[in-house]
Amino acid sequence: MSQIHSQIHSQANTSQTLATNLLILGSGPAGYTAAIYAARANLSPVLVTGLQPGGQLTITTEVENYPGFATAIQGPRLMEQMAQQAVHTGTRIEYDLITSVDFSHGSPFHLMGDSGTTYKARSVIIATGAQARWLGLPNEKRLQGAGVSACATCDGFFYRGKNVVVVGGGNTAVEEALYLTHHAAHVTVIHRRDKFRAEKVLQERLFNEKKISVLWNTIVEDILSAGTPPVVTGVVLRDIQNNRQYSLQTDGVFIAIGHTPTTSLFQGQLELDSEGYIVIPTPRSTQTSVPGIFAAGDVQDKIYRQAVTAAGTGCMAALDAERFLSGL
Numbered sequence: 001m002s003q004i005h006s007q008i009h010s011q012a013n014t015s016q017t018l019a020t021n022l023l024i025l026g027s028g029p030a031g032y033t034a035a036i037y038a039a040r041a042n043l044s045p046v047l048v049t050g051l052q053p054g055g056q057l058t059i060t061t062e063v064e065n066y067p068g069f070a071t072a073i074q075g076p077r078l079m080e081q082m083a084q085q086a087v088h089t090g091t092r093i094e095y096d097l098i099t100s101v102d103f104s105h106g107s108p109f110h111l112m113g114d115s116g117t118t119y120k121a122r123s124v125i126i127a128t129g130a131q132a133r134w135l136g137l138p139n140e141k142r143l144q145g146a147g148v149s150a151c152a153t154c155d156g157f158f159y160r161g162k163n164v165v166v167v168g169g170g171n172t173a174v175e176e177a178l179y180l181t182h183h184a185a186h187v188t189v190i191h192r193r194d195k196f197r198a199e200k201v202l203q204e205r206l207f208n209e210k211k212i213s214v215l216w217n218t219i220v221e222d223i224l225s226a227g228t229p230p231v232v233t234g235v236v237l238r239d240i241q242n243n244r245q246y247s248l249q250t251d252g253v254f255i256a257i258g259h260t261p262t263t264s265l266f267q268g269q270l271e272l273d274s275e276g277y278i279v280i281p282t283p284r285s286t287q288t289s290v291p292g293i294f295a296a297g298d299v300q301d302k303i304y305r306q307a308v309t310a311a312g313t314g315c316m317a318a319l320d321a322e323r324f325l326s327g328l
């Protein structure tokens with residue numbers, strides 16, 4: 001755990017009530033950026049980290065596309081810097097997990113922490129992110145960052161001139177495969193059915209791309225590695241039509257089988273779309289279906305899902321919350 005994240009103390013089993021102008025849920029780029037802006041607006045925000053202080057970027061290595069760093073920055077280090085900046089500007093950080101919310105009576109809102117703390121907040125920014133879905137293979141987790149990835153935009157650069165596979169058949173898989181052709185020598189898309197669910201226009205682009213081939217009706221049964229530290233060397237596949245198992249050499253495995261937004265807490269409290277993402281009814285805003293509750297980052301974004309876009313919407317949410325609070 002990083003320096004500042006290890007210094008954040010839990011409110012273990014207290015039953016205190018913590019009142020605040022603004023409660024921010026989540027310590028990824030969206031949450032910390034919202035905190036920095038809100039603290040600089042003298043809102044004295046409280047940020048609850050959740051179980052993954054620093055968010056998704058703490059499980060990656062080099063981040064090369066976050067502006068401001070001449071070369072790469074390690075994901076955990078970037079998040080450490082954001083946490084320090086949030087504290088420096090005046091954010092109170094709580095190492096806690098929000099376990100239930102009540103948005104039904106309007107502002108002030110009541111939220112319960114796993115620690116026993118009740119949070120009473122005049123406004124709330126939800127930045128609880130989304131988690132990539134994984135296949136659940138035994139070697140998949142072990143090889144994350146060593147050839148297994150769920151983000152081509154983030155990691156594609158490391159596969160210049162190499163062979164990679166992409167698993168999935170939706171828009172994300174097809175877009176990731178197309179993106180990877182800018183770097184990789186060859187991209188093999190592995191899909192469990194004989195049809196993509198991706199939009200036709202994307203499919204056409206993929207079928208016209210000479211660097212891409214598709215293995216239909218095929219599932220990945222294992223990921224192979226070699227060396228110390230280990231790097232991916234191949235995948236074990238099964239053709240589900242004839243049940244044949246075989247290996248394919250590859251340098252990288254990109255899993256693109258969808259994301260799950262972290263929103264189960266908000267079911268029945270906020271409008272969510274059919275995939276569980278928080279709905280922002282008005283374009284160019286972060287206001288959710290409940291006035292005073294704002295959402296930023298991956299929890300409301302199924303298209304871009306980048307650290308910089310999460311940070312951007314975090315900034316927007318803080319500015320929207322400031323406007324809401326001054327109107328109360």
Ligand code: FAD
Nearest residue numbers: 026027028029030050052055056098129154297298305307
């Ligand atoms: P997240 O980073 O997902 O953070 C969510 C936060 O919410 C966490 O702190 C969690 O603890 C907290 N939380 C969840 N539930 C609760 C709760 N109930 N109470 C309180 N807190 C809660 N993007 C890039 O731009 N460049 C990259 O190189 C890059 N690499 C990536 C590599 C990997 C392996 C992955 C998985 C993603 C990568 N991404 C990259 C995507 C990027 O990490 C995300 O777009 C970004 O982190 C989203 O930020 P966020 O703040 O919305 O949410």
Ligand code: NAP
Nearest residue numbers: 135168169170171172173192193197256257258259302303
């Ligand atoms: P998705 O549409 O849910 O597609 C997931 C794909 O992964 C499907 O093809 C599915 O196969 C496959 N899959 C799921 N679980 C699997 C498993 N365990 N093993 C093997 N394959 C598995 O997810 P997505 O592509 O991430 O897209 C999510 C949403 O974001 C969609 O609404 C999409 O339109 C949107 N999106 C839009 C854009 C854009 O507009 N440019 C870009 C990206 C995403 P089956 O087909 O057999 O179910």
